[in-house]
Amino acid sequence: xxxxxxxxxxxxxxxxxxxxxxxxxxxxxxxxxxxxxxxxxxxxxxxxxxxxxxxxxxxxxxxxxxxxxxxxxxxxxxxxxxxxxxxxxxxxxxxxxxxxxxxxxxxxxxxxxxxxxxxxxxxxxxxxxxxxxxxxxxxxxxxxxxxxxxxxxxxxxxxxxxxxxxxxxxxxxxxxxxxxxxxxxxxxxxxxxxxxxxxxxxxxxxxxxxxxxxxxxxxxxxxxxxxxxxxxxxxxxxxxxxxxxxxxxxxxxxxxxxxxxxxxxxxxxxxxxxxxxxxxxxxxxxxxxxxxxxxxxxxxxxxxxxxxxxxxxxxxxxxxxxxxxxxxxxxxxxxxxxxxxxxxxxxxxxxxxxxxxxxxxxxxxxxxxxxxxxxxxxxxxxxxxxxxxxxxxxxxxxxxxxxxxxxxxxxxxxxxxxxxxxxxxxxxxxxxxxxxxxxxxxxxxxxxxxxxxxxxxxxxxxxxxxxxxxxxxxxxxxxxxxxxxxxxxxxxxxxxxxxxxxx
Numbered sequence: 340x341x342x343x344x345x346x347x348x349x350x351x352x353x354x355x356x357x358x359x360x361x362x363x364x365x366x367x368x369x370x371x372x373x374x375x376x377x378x379x380x381x382x383x384x385x386x387x388x389x390x391x392x393x394x395x396x397x398x399x400x401x402x403x404x405x406x407x408x409x410x411x412x413x414x415x416x417x418x419x420x421x422x423x424x425x426x427x428x429x430x431x432x433x434x435x436x437x438x439x440x441x442x443x444x445x446x447x448x449x450x451x452x453x454x455x456x457x458x459x460x461x462x463x464x465x466x467x468x469x470x471x472x473x474x475x476x477x478x479x480x481x482x483x484x485x486x487x488x489x490x491x492x493x494x495x496x497x498x499x500x501x502x503x504x505x506x507x508x509x510x511x512x513x514x515x516x517x518x519x520x521x522x523x524x525x526x527x528x529x530x531x532x533x534x535x536x537x538x539x540x541x542x543x544x545x546x547x548x549x550x551x552x553x554x555x556x557x558x559x560x561x562x563x564x565x566x567x568x569x570x571x572x573x574x575x576x577x578x579x580x581x582x583x584x585x586x587x588x589x590x591x592x593x594x595x596x597x598x599x600x601x602x603x604x605x606x607x608x609x610x611x612x613x614x615x616x617x618x619x620x621x622x623x624x625x626x627x628x629x630x631x632x633x634x635x636x637x638x639x640x641x642x643x644x645x646x647x648x649x650x651x652x653x654x655x656x657x658x659x660x661x662x663x664x665x666x667x668x669x670x671x672x673x674x675x676x677x678x679x680x681x682x683x684x685x686x687x688x689x690x691x692x693x694x695x696x697x698x699x700x701x702x703x704x705x706x707x708x709x710x711x712x713x714x715x716x717x718x719x720x721x722x723x724x725x726x727x728x729x730x731x732x733x734x735x736x737x738x739x740x741x742x743x744x745x746x747x748x749x750x751x752x753x754x755x756x757x758x759x760x761x762x763x764x765x766x767x768x769x770x771x772x773x774x775x776x777x778x779x780x781x782x783x784x785x786x787x788x789x790x791x792x793x794x795x796x797x798x799x800x801x802x803x804x805x806x807x808x809x810x811x812x813x814x815x816x817x818x819x820x821x822x823x824x825x826x827x828x829x830x831x832x833x834x835x836x837x838x839x840x841x842x
Contacts, residue, residue, distance in 0.1 A: 341616055342603030349407060353414040359740070360482035360702045361490040363512055368703065368740050375699060375742040377409055378475040379550045384693050385744035395557060402561040403554050406544055407600040412478040412532070413544060413551075417602065419536035420583050440540055442579050442588045445595055450545070450552045457549040464688075467718035470696045474548050477528050479697030480719065484525035487702055488514050515727070517701060521711035521719050540583025545598045555597035564619050565605055567592040571613035578605035578614050670726045671827040677835035679723035679815065681709065682730065682757045683738035683746040686838040693745035694720045700737035700746060706730060708817070709737065723759075725817035725833065730759075732786050732816060755787065758842045760815030760835040762790065762808045769830035771795065771803045781806050781819035781831050789813035790831075806831060812842050 355374045358367040376382065382390040394405055406413040424439060453472070460469035470476045491514045498509035516522060535542040544551040558564075569592055579587045581604050586595035596619075605614045677687065681700065684690035696719040701709045706728035709721040721737075723730065732755045738746045749757065762781075770778045772795065782790040789812045792804040806819075808831075815833045823829040 342607045345404070345408060345601070345603055349414045349417070352409055353411050353418075356411040356478070357482055357486065359699060360479060361487050363487075363491065363494075363703070363705065365703065365705070365736055368736075372740060374409075375475075375697075375740065378742060379405065379410075379554070380473050380475060380695060381697070381742035384695065385742065387744075394554075398554050398557045399560060400562055402558045402564045402596055402599055402601045403551070404601040405554060406541075406551055407602050410474055410478075410550070411482075412474040412548075413541075413600065415478060415481075416532065416536040416541060416543065417583065419533055420540045423537045440580055440582055440585050442582070443585045445586075445598055446546050450555070453547055454549045454552045464692055466691060466694065467696070467716060467720065470719070471524070471528075472547055472549065473695050474544075474550055476695040476697040477532070479699055479702075480521060480525040481529050483698040483702040484517075484522045485529065513707065513727075515707075517710035518713060518719070520713055521698070524719065540585065541598070541600060544600065545584055545586075558599070559597050561596060562618060562620060563616065564596055564599060564601065565594055565614050566617050566619060567594070568613045568615055571611045573611055573613075575610070577608050577610065581605065581608050669827065670829060672724055672726060673820075673828065673832040675832070675835055677760070677837055678712070678714070678717070679760055679817075679833060679835040680839075681721065681723065681737045681746050682754050682759055682814075682839070683735075683741070683749045684759075684839065685747070687835070688837070690745050691717050691720060693743050695743055695745075696720045697742070699740050699742070703736050703740050705736060706734060723817070723835075725821040727821075729817035729821040730815075732814070755814065756841050758814050758836065758840050760833045761810040761813040762815070762819050762831050763834050764806055764808055764831050765828070766805070766830075768825045768828050769805060770825055771805055773825075775803060777804065778824065779804060779806070780822050780824060784818045784822050785813075786816060786818060787812055787814055790819060814842060 352374060355367075355371040359371055359375055362368070376385070376387065377390055377394075379391070379394055381387075382394070394409075398405060407417065408414075457469050457472065460466070491512055494509060495511045495514070498511040501507065501509045532543050545555070572589070572592065574589055576589045579589045583602065583604070584595075584598045584600055586598040587605060588594075603616075606616055680687050680690045694717075696711070698711060698719065698721065701711065701721050708723050708725065708728050708730050710724060711719045712722040714722075733751055735749055735751060735754055738749045738754075741747075766772055770776050779792045782792045789809045790806045791809070793807050795803040795805045815835070817833050819831045820829045820833055823831050
């Protein structure tokens, strides 16, 4: 029964978190947004003390159940391992007795070194490298880059069918590749984790994952977990050969709780009912782990918590505008001296330090403004470009969904006074100057009235008007850049600000 409850909760969490990345209407976040905020690393970076303490207490009480229920990447590995096991079942009707897995000693040094390297990179501000192995972020990139396009294509297919029957239950949306680099990294991550899970179950969790290592140190002291009953155990090793974490040593009646993810498979499969869920502190010594952590492991545990606490403290595309059938030349993105970061981020530095590149904000952006950065310093973290749309003042979706605090929640009123950059006019690209025609598109569509059209030369008979930008009230939304008809370079573009300010 415990295994069934755990499996049901894991499926619900996995589906819920995945829907956050697939849904483009914002409906899923309204009901399920709390699931993203329950992820361990985002909670640490957001200084969400309540969630962090709750997860640590949960681990002390029930072991690493976070890894098998709440973490979407952990559940994905279980799904792949289950598919691999089903394949084994088809080949061998007695597959339950086959050596699918086996006990292996923990890689203490490797786990400690990977965790130490991860924390050093995070503290040093090299998030773009550290986040490559962060579990929630890795799953987010897989969902946003590989799953969401399939979901959107399916939606567009339903929209086509609904349109045939004069129904508006569905509507078509654009499906486009935001970043080739991000797509390749997501595919590579899925391939590596898929192979590891197919062959070895929880290999990634128990050797590479930094969250798994931290929770593993704490899980060694967990109050409850699986314990052996030596009187009933006949040494069949069925539990050992079906443990995805390879943490059960039947010969010594030992369970490595630093790797056990409390999946419950061992207790469910044991024909002798010799594997029980119980209080590990009250259980007789012969029935619980016979091996204690070495002194060095205890020091690693303390150091790991200290480093995590220190890290948390330190971190405290072309648009058609004329509606005609004539071919319109694609726009070329401007070379911004300072990249644009979303409204709600305090500064470029603060944003880079807190963002884990899970790409939830990118998947949720309804204006197609956010896309993964190609820069090595901020690799796969969201950056803003305006060739496919602009940051509408009434939209605050990205600030609502960010689980790490990299984009802080803001209201519509706050956003209209939040300056992320300012518009810059390029005279040699402007149509009134180059072609002598009247335009004023930028001024007409500026939502804050920061652009005014003035005469190019009052001494001539021709009344040609050009835009003048009031940088004091411009908020950098990009409406002017996006709707400028000049090609291939806009006559007006937005230059980002290192530190945002209120206007």
